[in-house]
Structure formats: C-alpha cells, structure tokens
Amino acid sequence: MAEATAGYDDAISSRSRIIAAAVRLTCADGWSKVTMGRLATEAGVSRQTVYNAVGSREDLAEAMVLTESAKFIFEIVGGFENHPDDLLAAIHEAVENTLVLAEGNALLRAVVSATHGADTELLPLLTTHSEPLLGTLLVVVQDRVDQYEIDLEPERISAVIDITVRTALSHVMQPTATPRQTADSITWLVARVLGRTDELVASRT
Template identity: 35%
Template sequence: MPAARESLLDAAYTALARRPWSGVRMVDVAAVAGVSRQTLYNEFGSKEGLARALVRREADAYLAGVDRALKEGGLDTVAEWTVASARRNPLVRATLTGCWSERLPSPTLSAVPSSSAVPAQRRADGPLPAPTDFVSAVRDRSLAALGSPGAAKGETETLARDCELAVRLALSCVMVPPGEGGVGRMVREAIRPGRVAS
C-alpha cells in the first residue's frame, strides 16, 4: 500500500507544519489522507512509528537531493542544497543538527523492535541517522561522484577532506546563516579549484 503510506506521510507532514507534533492526532492524519485509522496503524503501528517513518522519508529525500546536486554541480552546489533544504524543512534541520524543538517529534535514534509486516516500516524502525551519519554519507557520496578511479592515495585523501569540509561548512551555515555570497562562496574559497564543480 505504498500510495496510502505516502499520503499518510504527506498528511502528517502538513499537520506538523500547522501544530506541534504533540497536537497531531492520528485520526486527523488518517482523515486527511482519506484512509481509515486502522490503515494508518497497519502501516506505522503507532504515532512513534509514524514519526520515525516521517523522519526517515525526509532524511532520504535530503540525501537524494545531495545526489542530484552532485550531478548538477559540485561541492558548492551540495552545500547550497544542504542549507536550503534545512531552512525549508524543520525535520531535515533537526536530523542534520541534532537540535529537536518541542514542536517536532523526537524519535529515538537507535533501532526499535519492529514486528511490522511493512518493509518500509521495518526500515524506519531501524536506527535513524544521526548528524555524524549525514556528514559521513554526504562526504562518501561526494567522494564517489567527484573522485577519479585510479587516483593516487594522497589525491583521494585530499578530496575526502575537501568533501567533509564542504559538508561541515554547510552545516555551520544551517546553524548560523551565511553572510553575503552564501555558503557556495565559502566552499569555493575554502576548497581547491576543480573540486567545486564537476
């Protein structure tokens, strides 16, 4: 029931934009999605399960955006995507920084026991990414996209450092907005030419 699951996640995200997570009611999420409350519970098991699935979906969407940014540009584009995504989406901002406000669900980052028959929920019930996981994931994706096969070890290590520096600069700009020129300029100035654009 992937369509119902996505509709429920969309409804939960919309509800979260209007009220704190503590005020989001499962019956309202189901009604907005046009499914029964039983369908909601069959998909997610509980409100905590819904929260975990919502956080997982937003984290996956952020990483898919990183992949698109790497195809369109380079490390500066990834940094700009990171800041824009965190500014637009409070769940992405919270997962990237570890700063969860009282308005947001605060799902346990460690895995929770899952008896769900729904594969997507079993994945959501697994460990959720922590900020350090995002740094590693973005660095590794950037390294894979921008590196060249057969590059010397020193060259690969320098590229890995540049990739991590770019993501850490972006995360600092999520916490404290960048000045004139934005995060892309900061990355272009901090990283050797050729690393910024692919």
C-alpha cells in the same frame, strides 16, 4: 501475482499519503498535536492502516525526516551531475541549493524554530540521533566525489567529505549567512585542503 503487486502498490501509496499528512499537520499545528487518529482522518485511511504503514509514532517521526531529506539528496546529486568535470563547482552548487531548499522547507523550519513547544522532541532526529540521515548523506557525497580525480589519499578524502557534510548540515540547522555566502566559504575550505585555490580564483573571475 497481479493482486500481490497491486496490494504492495497500495501499501506504498498509503504510507506516502500518511507521511505527507503528518508533515502537513506538523507544519500547521505542531508535532505534539499529531495523533494517530487525526493522522488517519487527514490521510483518509483507517487508524490500523496508519499503524501498519508507519509503525509507532517514533517510527513516523523518523520516516518524516528521512522522506524530507530525500529532497536535499536530490539537490546534492543535481549539483554534482551539473558539474561532472569541476569538483569545486559541484560542491558549491550542491551546498548552495541545499541551503536554499532548507530556507523554504516548512517542516525543517517548524522543527528548528520549535515554535510548537513539544516539537522539540523531533530535534534529536536532526541532531544527536541523526545517524541514519548523516550516513545516507555521506554515502551519496562519497559516491559522487569518487568520480573525480583527486590527488589525496582515500582516507583523507573521506575525512574532508565528513567535515564538509557536517559543516553544511550545521548551516542547514542554524544559518549564519546567505546560502551563496556559506557555499563560498565551504567551497573555499575544500579548495584549500585540496590545494586548488587557484582553480577557485579562476572560476570567480
């Protein structure tokens, strides 16, 4: 049993090192230059270990994006945990912190700016083929929002969450203002829908 557990831990460790190495190489030289052989050298494992741990190159790309997205989920959860009694404050902090993190995320910037030519093949994982990421974010936010008292039908709440998450993601991909300004705007929209703009004004005074 101990040997089986050790083998499982080694596999997890190898996968983490491989994904981290893929992120480093993508940020440094572009996704088009990330080959399985080079990745194996960077991670300090064999090429077979790379294939066993992450599968195909397409699987690796998805694993990279989902791994990086975990950092954003952490910020979202933190925003809600810091304001258990104030939904609007929680939304504001979650959105602002997420956008601040996006500004400094090297992989996201490399993908969005597409400065490395063929790196544009990663864009669908963040846009048209982003269902896994979007679905995870929606579940995380829904779970947190359910802890608040909201005078709105459940299906309407889900609709507000969907619109809010999609709007925040669009600003992650293409920011048009500072994180604070965008968080202000998104929070204001949510407050308007919930009929709680008075609470928003009070929190700003």
